[in-house]
Amino acid sequence: MLSLSLIFSACILGTRAAKSNPYLVAYPSFLNVLPEPFDRPTFLTNLFYQTTLPSNAPPQYGAAYDTLHNASFISFDPRFATDVIGSATGPVEKVAVIEDGSQEMPMYLKDEGVIFWSGNDLTQFRTIDVKTYEVKNYTTSVPVPNAAAGTIHKGQMYLGNFGDTTVHGGIWLLDYKTGNATMILNNQLGLSIGADDMTADDRGGIFFTDTASRVPRTNRTMQSPAALYYLRLSTMSLIAVDPTLIGPNGVVLSPDGKELYVNDNGDTYNPPNNINAQVLTAGKLGSTVYVNSAGPRTIYAYTLSPTTGLPISRRTVAVAEAGFLDGMKVSSSGLIFAAVYGGVDVYDPDGTRLGRINIPDASPNGKPVEKHVVNIVFEGNNLWCFAYGGVYRVQGLLVKGDPRLG
């Protein structure tokens, strides 16, 4: 693997970069023209290195896919090797096995030395010690069912959840030390709301995404539309900032606070309502995740008004090559790290795909479902990836996270 990766890297990056990291492979340029007939049979769970090729394809094609499949880091642009993955960056390592389930809202609590997150099983909140990897349960004073979003604003932790079939979701305050969880919003003029991801700005507000179709709300007849929302905490004004999104999910501010990145994971209504729905995962909890194969898998950038802090225009940054985009973070250098099926994609805000942090196949039971990364968080120069079924970590990146998110 090492020698092949060096050859491929040398083709693209030159010898110096090729020697920089043994786990990094450059996407070889000869893959820009594939032998016919080639195909991506399902782009929900087939990654680019699983493109099918004719049986008589020259052997270097299959060998290249095999090498890319096994690599921890795949570069599409030389800046991935010079700006993100250093010579001492360690491989993607699995540090905790978690039973199947969505692992949401990881937040690095520096003073506690832990990352706090929420799973969608009964245990729900957990912490992992960043040094020992010890996983502990965390209990809130009252249940916060289907909690998926979290952010810290002026030392105060906010959570967002979808609720379940008996109670509505909404926005919460959490006192981490005591576990005191207090709901501050559970409706918009009587309509159900939910939050999948959230991020606080410096103006006393929280951007959050309500992916209305994502979690079944069987007892709710009416809910607010799937949208990017802004909650102004001083007045509790709830503003639907962009209701044209179909399945808004990850949301994060650029480090200079001038842009907001939001992704749209499309329509996850179950068949037969949606003839384009394909199964991405069948979870242990009996829930199946469907994705609209014809729907958006897009990261947008909103330019924020310097006076109001709210979006004044929107442009497309990138489209995922498989599955759907999930949680996002930014580095202090301004790069966008987006969780996606297969790993984490790193983009320049201009849309250039710099590289992929590649989650290995080998999970406790080897199920492909576990290659979906739900959310990520930086701990200094380390990146923690919370995937279906496990927690993965990369140590020693050349970038740190945006300090406002730590």
Ligand SMILES: *[C@@H]1O[C@H](CO)[C@@H](O)[C@H](O)[C@H]1NC(C)=O
């Ligand atoms: C990729 O990993 C598989 C499974 O560990 C192994 O059989 C194969 O030889 C590896 N291929 C390369 C090119 O490293």
Ligand SMILES: *[C@@H]1O[C@H](CO)[C@@H](O)[C@H](O)[C@H]1NC(C)=O
């Ligand atoms: C966490 O809680 C679950 C039950 O919800 C239990 O099975 C598990 O043993 C607990 N883990 C720890 C480390 O206490």
Ligand SMILES: *[C@@H]1O[C@H](CO)[C@@H](O)[C@H](O)[C@H]1NC(C)=O
């Ligand atoms: C909501 O619906 C579920 C079935 O989908 C049912 O078990 C539950 O009792 C209902 N809750 C209420 C409050 O009606």
Ligand SMILES: *[C@@H]1O[C@H](CO)[C@@H](O)[C@H](O)[C@H]1NC(C)=O
């Ligand atoms: C929990 O937090 C809320 C909001 O900050 C506060 O009003 C309440 O008194 C707290 N409850 C306890 C038991 O500390």
